[in-house]
Amino acid sequence: MSNQHRPVTPEDRDEIILLHGEGKGRNEIARLTGRAQRTVSVICAEEGLVFDASMTxxxxxxxxxxxxxxxxxxAVDLHLDALKLTQQMWEPATIFNFGGKDNTYRDKHVSEPPSGDKKNLMAAAGIALEKSLKLVPPADDTGVEDAQSVLGQLMVGLKAAYDQAKSEEAGNEEAEGESP
Incomplete structure (x- = not known):
């Protein structure tokens, strides 16, 4: 019969309380005493003892x-994979065919992959980037505040230029009205 199914003796309780006092965790006490974790938890709770959760x-x-x-x-690896895949779209490649009634193999070196292969490379690169962005989404810092600040400064500058132009125009009209 295992220790976990035998009744808890006063000595067992004392050992569990002593080990708790030494700062041991529930799982370690259970392992050292051969008792179930629940048994250790119940005994400690009955004694008003709590486990330090900070280590956990x-x-x-x-x-x-x-x-x-x-x-x-x-995510970095996936981005690098996507880069390699997109670079392959413009590099020399070997296209091949295997089969036919004589089950023959033929290959040909080309300056860049055919369009179907480019499409597959782009799809694979897109999947790699998509998975990368799911693993580590871009920061939420979209620069909206900076853009608003720049736009605000631009509006203030445009208003000042408008006011100055209006003032100069009014001054020119007065000057024109005073001439004989």
Whole structure:
């Protein structure tokens, strides 16, 4: 009969409480005592003991950061793959045919791939870019504020130029009215 199915003794409880006091986590206590994780949780809860979740939170944050880095690396690789695929559209290639009634192989070197192959290369590049952008979407910083600022400054400048031109035009009309 395994330890997990036998009744919990006072000694078992004391060991679990002692290990908790040493700062061990629930899973480690369960492993060390041969008890189920739920049993450890129940005993600690009955004693008013809580587990420090900061280690779990730190580990989770670390793992999330690792996954983000892997996604970023994969996104870069996919962008590079897309670049290679689009470059192949304009490079010399070898086209071939295999088959026929005599099951023969023929090839021919050409200055660039035929249009059907270019279409396939472009489709593959597009898929690579699409997947890359799903892994790491572009930053939400679209530069809207900068554009609004530039447009605002442009409007102020245009208004000043308009006001100056209007003022000069009014001055010219007065000068024309004063001449004999």
């Amino acid at each position: 939170e730190d580990a989770t944050r670390h793992r999330v950061a690792q996954l983000a880095a892997l996604r970023a690396d994969t």
